Amino acid sequence: MSTPGRGLHGRVLESLGPAITAGDYPPGSVLRTDELAQRFEVSRSVMREAVRVLESMHLVESRRRVGVTVRPAAEWNVYDPQVIRWRLAGADRPRQLRSLTMLRSAIEPVAAGLAARNATAEQCAELTECAIGMVANSRGHQLEKYLVHDMAFHRVILNASGNEMFARLGDVVAEVLAGRTHHEVMFEDPDPEAVTLHVQLAEAVREGDADRAEELTREITIGALQELDILAPGGRPAP
Amino acid sequence: MSTPGRGLHGRVLESLGPAITAGDYPPGSVLRTDELAQRFEVSRSVMREAVRVLESMHLVESRRRVGVTVRPAAEWNVYDPQVIRWRLAGADRPRQLRSLTMLRSAIEPVAAGLAARNATAEQCAELTECAIGMVANSRGHQLEKYLVHDMAFHRVILNASGNEMFARLGDVVAEVLAGRTHHEVMFEDPDPEAVTLHVQLAEAVREGDADRAEELTREITIGALQELDILAPGGRPAP
DNA sequence: TGTGACATATAAGTCTGACTTTTTGTCGGC
DNA sequence: GCCGACAAAAAGTCAGACTTATATGTCACA
Secondary structure, three states: OOOOOOHHHHHHHHHHHHHHHOOOOOOOOEEOHHHHHHHHOOOHHHHHHHHHHHHHOOOEEEEOOOEEEEOOHHHOOOOOHHHHHHHHHOOOHHHHHHHHHHHHHHHHHHHHHHHHHHOOHHHHHHHHHHHHHHHHOOOOOOHHHHHHHHHHHHHHHHHHOOOHHHHOOHHHHHHHHHHHHHHOOOOOOOOHHHHHHHHHHHHHHHHOOHHHHHHHHHHHHHHHHHHOOOEOOOOOEOO | OOOOOOHHHHHHHHHHHHHHHOOOOOOOOEEOHHHHHHHHOOOHHHHHHHHHHHHHOOOEEEEOOOEEEEOOHHHOOOOOHHHHHHHHOOOOHHHHHHHHHHHHHHHHHHHHHHHHHHOOHHHHHHHHHHHHHHHHOOOOOOHHHHHHHHHHHHHHHHHHOOOHHHHOOHHHHHHHHHHHHHHOOOOOOOOHHHHHHHHHHHHHHHHOOHHHHHHHHHHHHHHHHHHOOOEOOOOOEOO
């Protein structure tokens, strides 16, 4: 799933990146390239490449005479897939999952509405297939198989929206769904109501009913928010 | 506004990045590091650092024995602020502006609703101040001053939402607003109705009226979509 | 004619050492 | 107490040699 650190600089990143995003180095900390190179037992050139990548993610800033300083979290490129993965693997995974689920709840309904207008016949077919797969694996502790179809379903919706910014959130949504199944709630079979909503959503998209698609997706994402206690069952925000 | 290429590798990026995002090198094109280093008159180490950054943006992929291959646009990290800037500076700026405006229209209403619940007193004050600034500069061809307050206004909303993913879109929204004023429509004074909506939104947030804040923001972003002919005035999608 | 193992060329990857440039802290003079 | 010159520190840059993976071509054999 994740890249196993291609190249030496990649392995350094896989070690240093998570450490920074986890907050091991408080904002303002200064690291020296030479020292890092020694610590990771790589040459300076390799270390420099790694630092450049961290710099492009706005995790650090490299300045002459001072060193590589860690930037405050508010400046990080939190949409970088690698940064997202690092943070999801870290200690504040729950917080991260909430942020991302809120993002989902904002994007997906709109994307579904667009998908209802723009989806190709092929995409509609894929969607129905995914929904069938979800139904088929919704009972009897087949969470892994269910997850696969759930991820595919949402990815198709986002792609079918025709908006590249939405489409590129497919990986994020997949990560959130996987996280939910693997580490958080959902120890038993998925909520039957959620399964039904997905089936109906596939229907709405196929029929080109944008408003209904949007509303159904809103219900789906509200369910996701409730699972994380961001929304209380009533609909009001949780305490 | 944009970073003027700090360091040699930065200058290479400022030249190569826009070229790639502009499609000068079709997907699958192979570049050789040595050749690039010669072309830009830099050492290989510098060129390697630049390539590593492009690789982290998923613009290219570097493989042994084959070279640096350009990836298809669908795989680019389109949320990377630098990539966004490069693409906005390129030929398909209009298309990019539409994608981003749609993103706005999905995110901002939700963010405004959250802001109404979470905004601090200080943020409410800032918001009101921005709204006043907008009103003050809404007539008499003071577009630049109006823009400054407009950008600040939306940035405060996104920050006040309390969601870091939303907050980090502040730069994107600012870029979109700036683009609208500088290159696209809006040759005359801003729509008075839009100004009023902003004033009312500041009010709603101050009063903690989440639903109203969300609805007002939805109207604001619908206006932005209409300006770009994504939505026809009626509310139906444009042809 | 097709297929497999093997050899080879190629381009990225890595390391090292020397040199340059910028920035910053400090110290001395006013 | 302020200001400018100086020195140290760390990143930045370069060049050259070497290593490694791998795509591709070659050739023998079926």
